[in-house]
Amino acid sequence: MSVVIEARDVKLSFGRTPALRGATLSVSAGEIVAVMGPSGSGKSTLLHCLAGILVPDSGEIHFAGNRVDTLTEAARSSLRRDRFGFVFQFGQLVPELTAAENVALPLLLSGVRRPRALRRAYAWFERLGLDGLEQRRSGELSGGQAQRVALARGLVAEPQVLFADEPTGALDSLTGEQVMDLLVSAAREQGTTVILVTHEPRIAAYADREVMVRDGRVNAPDRIAS
Numbered sequence: 001m002s003v004v005i006e007a008r009d010v011k012l013s014f015g016r017t018p019a020l021r022g023a024t025l026s027v028s029a030g031e032i033v034a035v036m037g038p039s040g041s042g043k044s045t046l047l048h049c050l051a052g053i054l055v056p057d058s059g060e061i062h063f064a065g066n067r068v069d070t071l072t073e074a075a076r077s078s079l080r081r082d083r084f085g086f087v088f089q090f091g092q093l094v095p096e097l098t099a100a101e102n103v104a105l106p107l108l109l110s111g112v113r114r115p116r117a118l119r120r121a122y123a124w125f126e127r128l129g130l131d132g133l134e135q136r137r138s139g140e141l142s143g144g145q146a147q148r149v150a151l152a153r154g155l156v157a158e159p160q161v162l163f164a165d166e167p168t169g170a171l172d173s174l175t176g177e178q179v180m181d182l183l184v185s186a187a188r189e190q191g192t193t194v195i196l197v198t199h200e201p202r203i204a205a206y207a208d209r210e211v212m213v214r215d216g217r218v219n220a221p222d223r224i225a226s
């Protein structure tokens with residue numbers, strides 16, 4: 001399968017703290033990859049570099065055959081808006097908006113008119129078992145419901161890559177597995193590539209492949225053990 005996104009020998013330090021020390025990772029179109037590793041090993045930093053949020057000090061990021069790290073901030077921001085979706089640990093829904101408006105947000109930001117954006121958002125509520133919750137605000141949702149709303153928001157614009165940073169980290173294990181079931185089936189249906197940061201083996205087991213980040217580098221797990 002063709003590579004859709006990759007990091008080549010990426011290095012990045014925060015001041016004197018090296019977060020990535022030559023990280024290399026290639027992900028194929030439609031693949032679901034779990035990025036695992038100890039706390040502070042560089043998982044989130046790698047995800048942020050791949051997503052064009054952070055720019056590496058050296059090395060290259062490629063998406064769909066093009067360099068990302070050499071783009072201007074404005075071009076990286078358009079890329080994130082138009083091609084990528086995001087789900088974070090604490091849903092980060094906008095509290096003033098209804099659940100439906102939260103889901104519609106990426107569409108509204110890319111210029112889709114409000115009635116059409118809301119129609120597309122509403123379709124996700126039934127799909128994710130959220131029927132009847134469209135008008136709730138985030139404070140009126142359970143953690144699992146809020147995270148499913150965040151998942152719908154991450155996928156509504158049919159991104160090529162979904163970046164998920166500990167998407168189940170704030171949920172109990174059963175709710176976390178339900179969210180993962182929905183994430184994986186929706187991603188597979190849309191052909192979305194998923195890069196999932198998690199430290200939970202049960203969550204990583206949903207992925208097609210697991211990689212380990214240790215001391216700012218990426219290794220296949222079996223190479224760590226030897």
Ligand SMILES: Nc1ncnc2c1ncn2[C@@H]1O[C@H](COP(=O)(O)OP(=O)(O)OP(=O)(O)O)[C@@H](O)[C@H]1O
Nearest residue numbers: 014017018019037038039040041042043044045046
């Ligand atoms: N904004 C920042 N400013 C300074 N140092 C940072 C920043 N972000 C990350 N770091 C440091 O970079 C290193 C890698 O952090 P990163 O968040 O990528 O690790 P992680 O593997 O995702 O950790 P965790 O599992 O705890 O979330 C750590 O030493 C961290 O303290």
